[in-house]
Amino acid sequence: MQLYLPIAEMPVDPFVVIAMGAAVGFLSGMFGVGGGFLMTPLLIFYGIPPAVAVGSETTQITASSVSGALSHIKRKTVDFQMGGFLVAGGAVGSAIGVFLFRAFLKTGQIETLISVCYVVFLGAIGILMLTESVGALFRSTQARRPVRKRRSPAWMAGLPFPMRFRTSGLYISPIPPVMLGLLIGMIGAMMGVGGGFIMVPAMLYILNMPTNVVVGTSLFQIIFVTAITTLLHAAANQTVDIALGLLLILGGVIGAQFGVRAGMKLKGEQLRALLALIVLAVCARLLIGLALPPASFFIVESAS
Amino acid sequence: MRLLLLALALFATKAAAAEVEIALTEERVEVDAGFAGARLTLFGAVTGIEDPASIDMISVIRGPETRFKVRQVEKNNLIWTPGPPHAVGPAPGLYLTYSTRPVDDIAPLPLQADYHLDADYLDIAIQDHLNAPPKNPGLFRSAFLSEAEAAGLYGARTKGVSFKKNALFTIDARLPANTPVGDYEVAVYLFRNGEMIGADTASLAVNRVGVERRIYDFAHLRPVSYGIFCVALSLLAGWVASLAFRK
Numbered sequence: 001m002q003l004y005l006p007i008a009e010m011p012v013d014p015f016v017v018i019a020m021g022a023a024v025g026f027l028s029g030m031f032g033v034g035g036g037f038l039m040t041p042l043l044i045f046y047g048i049p050p051a052v053a054v055g056s057e058t059t060q061i062t063a064s065s066v067s068g069a070l071s072h073i074k075r076k077t078v079d080f081q082m083g084g085f086l087v088a089g090g091a092v093g094s095a096i097g098v099f100l101f102r103a104f105l106k107t108g109q110i111e112t113l114i115s116v117c118y119v120v121f122l123g124a125i126g127i128l129m130l131t132e133s134v135g136a137l138f139r140s141t142q143a144r145r146p147v148r149k150r151r152s153p154a155w156m157a158g159l160p161f162p163m164r165f166r167t168s169g170l171y172i173s174p175i176p177p178v179m180l181g182l183l184i185g186m187i188g189a190m191m192g193v194g195g196g197f198i199m200v201p202a203m204l205y206i207l208n209m210p211t212n213v214v215v216g217t218s219l220f221q222i223i224f225v226t227a228i229t230t231l232l233h234a235a236a237n238q239t240v241d242i243a244l245g246l247l248l249i250l251g252g253v254i255g256a257q258f259g260v261r262a263g264m265k266l267k268g269e270q271l272r273a274l275l276a277l278i279v280l281a282v283c284a285r286l287l288i289g290l291a292l293p294p295a296s297f298f299i300v301e302s303a304s
Numbered sequence: 305m306r307l308l309l310l311a312l313a314l315f316a317t318k319a320a321a322a323e324v325e326i327a328l329t330e331e332r333v334e335v336d337a338g339f340a341g342a343r344l345t346l347f348g349a350v351t352g353i354e355d356p357a358s359i360d361m362i363s364v365i366r367g368p369e370t371r372f373k374v375r376q377v378e379k380n381n382l383i384w385t386p387g388p389p390h391a392v393g394p395a396p397g398l399y400l401t402y403s404t405r406p407v408d409d410i411a412p413l414p415l416q417a418d419y420h421l422d423a424d425y426l427d428i429a430i431q432d433h434l435n436a437p438p439k440n441p442g443l444f445r446s447a448f449l450s451e452a453e454a455a456g457l458y459g460a461r462t463k464g465v466s467f468k469k470n471a472l473f474t475i476d477a478r479l480p481a482n483t484p485v486g487d488y489e490v491a492v493y494l495f496r497n498g499e500m501i502g503a504d505t506a507s508l509a510v511n512r513v514g515v516e517r518r519i520y521d522f523a524h525l526r527p528v529s530y531g532i533f534c535v536a537l538s539l540l541a542g543w544v545a546s547l548a549f550r551k
Contacts, residue, residue, distance in 0.1 A: 002340035004481070006512075006519035011340045011481045059538040066542025067549075108375055112385045223542075227535045234531030238523050242534050243337075249538065253545040290383040296454070298447035299386050302397075302484075303373040 007241035008052045014247055020046065021060070021251020028064065028252070029259025030266075031275045032215065034222065036061045036193035039248065041118060041282050050111045052241050054101070054192030055233035058226045059245030061194040064252050065222040072216025079167035079213045082177055083220040086199075089178035090225035093185025098232040101190050105237060108299070115286045117191050122286070125197055126279035133272035153208055168209045168217075177207060181221065189229045194222040322359075322502040323351045326492050331506075333479060334513040341481040342510075348492055350471035350502070360403070360410040360495040361465055362421055363475050367398030367457070367510075368486025374444050374451075388433035390444045395428045397484035399452070401460045402475050410495045419493060419500075423449055423458050456480035485510050 003014040020042050028035030036057055043053035072078050104110040156162075159173030180202055184195035199218045203209045209217070234240040263271060326348040333342045346363065350356055371393040375386035403410060407421050417425045430445055432438040452458040457480065464476040475492070488508035494501050512520055523530045 002338060002481070004335065004337055004339040004516060006337075006516050007523055009482075059534055062535065062538040063542035063545065066539055067546030070543070070546050108373070108386050108389055112383070116383070223539075227539070230535050230538070231528070231531035234523065234534055235527045238527055240523070240531065240534050242519060242523075242530075242537060245534065245538060246541065249541045249545070253541075253549070257549050292384075293379075294377050294384055296451065297377050298444075298451055299375045299377060300392075300448055300451040300455075301373050301375075303371045303389075303391065303393075 003243065003247075005048075005052075005241050005244050007056075007239065008048055008244060010047070012046075012048075012244075016046070017244065017247040018251035018254075021248040022255035023251075025064070025252035025255025026259035026262070027255075027275075027278065029256035030263035031259075031271055032263070033275070034061050034064065034194040034196045035252070036188075037118070037122060037191070037197060038278070038282060039252075040114075040192035041286060043244075044111075044114070045285075048244065049239075050114050051101075051105055051237060051239040052244070054114065054190070055230070055237060055239030056241040056244040057192040057248065058188075058230045058233065059240065059242065060248040060252055062223055062226045062230060063245075063249040064256065065194060065219045065226065067253075069216065069219040069223055072219060075216070077213050077216040078220045079165060079209070079217045080220070082165050082168055082170075082207075082209070082213075083217050085174045085177040086181035086217070086221040087224040089181025089183075090185035090188075090221055091228050093182035093187075094189045094225055094229045094232060096182075097186040097189025098229065098236055100186070101233070102236050108301070112290070114191060115290050117187065119283055119287050119290065121187070121191070121198070122279050122283035126276050126283055129272050130276035130280065133269045133276055136269035137273060153206075156207075167213055168207075170208065172207070180206065181225070185225045185229070188225060189232070194226055196222060322353045322494055322496075324492060324494050324502040324504045325349050325351075326490070326504045326506050328490065328506050328508055331508055333483075333508065333510045335485060335510060336512075336514045336516050339481065339516070341483065342479045344477040344479055344490075344508070346475040346477065346490060346492070346506070348473050348475070348504070350473070350494060353471060353501075356467060356471040358496055359501075360405060361473065361475075361492060362401060362403040362407055362410055362495065363465065363477070363490065363492045364419075364421065365398065365400045365402075365477055365479075365508075366396040366489045366491075367484050368396070368488070369394040370397040370484060370486075372448060374448050376444075376447070390433065390438055391429075391431045391435070392444060392448045393428060395426060395448070397457065397486065398479070398488070399423050399426065399458045400477060400479075402464050402477055403460070403462055404465050406462055407460060410498070411493075411500070412498050415498075415500060419491075421493070422460065423453075455482060457482065457484075479510070483510060485512055 002011040004011045024035040024039045040053050040057045044050050104113045156172035156176050159175045162173045164171050184199050188195040196218050200214055203214045326346055329345040373389040374392045375389050377384050378387045411421055416422050420426055430438055430441045467473045491505045493503045
């Protein structure tokens with residue numbers, strides 16, 4: 001069976017697309033990550049134009065973050081105040097990201113930009129995660145690590161307009177969260193990701209937020225920032241394919257249900273090591289694509 | 305084109321009069337959600353000829369004139385990146401020939417050139433990214449032609465043309481799934497002993513229809529509303545999913 005995608009302007013096998021969504025959904029349910037960083041490259045490998053892959057994947061991230069965030073809101077594990085500042089920064093970052101995306105789209109370098117961004121971020125995060133989790137695996141037989149002492153970083157309280165974040169128990173200036181939101185919004189808009197894989201560690205280790213509100217707050221801000229990104233990609237580049245997005249959402253929702261169950265059977269550090277290997281594999285595949293001579297030395301596109 | 309045909313008709317009467325008339329079974333091809341390419345059947349009849357078996361036929365299907373950008377992928381330090389664009393075209397968005405035998409065996413080169421019977425004889429303008437004549441136009445021209453052929457948009461086929469009883473013939477053509485939307489021209493040329501003895505043309509439209517067209521138009525004509533629609537739909541889908549799988 002074939003389905004002709006209206007914006008990508010190409011026929012795809014809808015079951016293959018749903019299966020890809022389900023596979024990534026499974027992994028994202030298992031590891032508790034958004035999965036955009038796997039889905040976008042997978043779509044590009046499948047032959048979807050990179051610009052459409054990035055624009056359409058954001059709809060799937062919005063959808064999958066909604067269901068996650070709703071359950072966190074019920075459990076009261078969302079810091080709305082912090083989330084608000086992250087969204088404010090994220091909106092500006094997203095606009096910058098879409099603007100840069102458009103500029104690179106016009107010069108024909110967008111595929112290179114996306115690949116290079118992925119190689120850099122996936123490579124760095126994959127290596128960090130792998131060393132951390134392998135270290136933890138070797139230590140896991142020994143005594144537990146001492147509980148990390150958490151307090152507001154002093155330099156952040158020294159910045160202008162410091163305020164109290166009650167849910168997170170912090171007294172800091174809103175400038176660092178806004179800047180963090182901006183940076184991740186920008187990266188997300190260019191890479192077609194939610195940015196949770198950067199946001200969560202940054203919240204833990206830079207903002208020193210408590211572990212229990214980190215995931216909920218990250219999901220909360222991802223909904224808004226990816227929604228803005230979708231809107232901007234649609235308005236500026238016409239690269240959001242809603243038919244593709246809905247297929248991915250359908251697959252992702254189903255896959256995530258099974259992934260959550262599978263994830264419960266593994267230990268945290270095993271999960272992180274496995275995820276690190278997957279991240280590094282995607283990174284390596286993209287790096288090979290950049291470094292090896294292409295199959296065809298010419299690219300033809302219609303210049304509408 | 306019309307002038308050429310008129311000239312041809314005058315010329316043809318002098319040589320060996322043959323009349324050919326063609327018709328397409330469908331004059332419009334609809335690109336809908338299930339579109340995966342289309343079969344195109346062309347019927348034709350030749351009159352004024354005694355021995356139809358001696359006739360050769362070349363049919364040319366031309367898609368809408370399109371401007372293209374061609375980039376050469378270059379090694380840039382460690383990685384391969386696309387270079388500056390060369391403007392190629394206008395050129396047919398699709399160019400397929402169907403003939404009874406290879407075109408070179410049927411028509412002499414001057415006729416091939418006059419009637420653009422082979423992609424090599426298409427007039428395709430090429431400019432570099434500074435709108436200047438490029439250093440190496442031949443390279444970009446042949447790159448464009450071979451990429452278009454690899455994409456199934458250009459090609460010369462010698463299957464699909466069949467003569468039925470007497471002087472009736474059919475041409476079974478196939479448009480690929482990536483066939484561009486727009487107005488097409490289908491021409492059929494009759495040859496005998498390397499001389500053109502008749503020709504006719506028909507037109508064809510490839511249009512987006514149904515939900516395919518609605519989404520495309522929505523996204524391109526009202527991009528902001530379309531963006532809001534996409535966001536609303538994904539929020540709704542996420543909410544429905546969380547309801548569906550609530551424990």
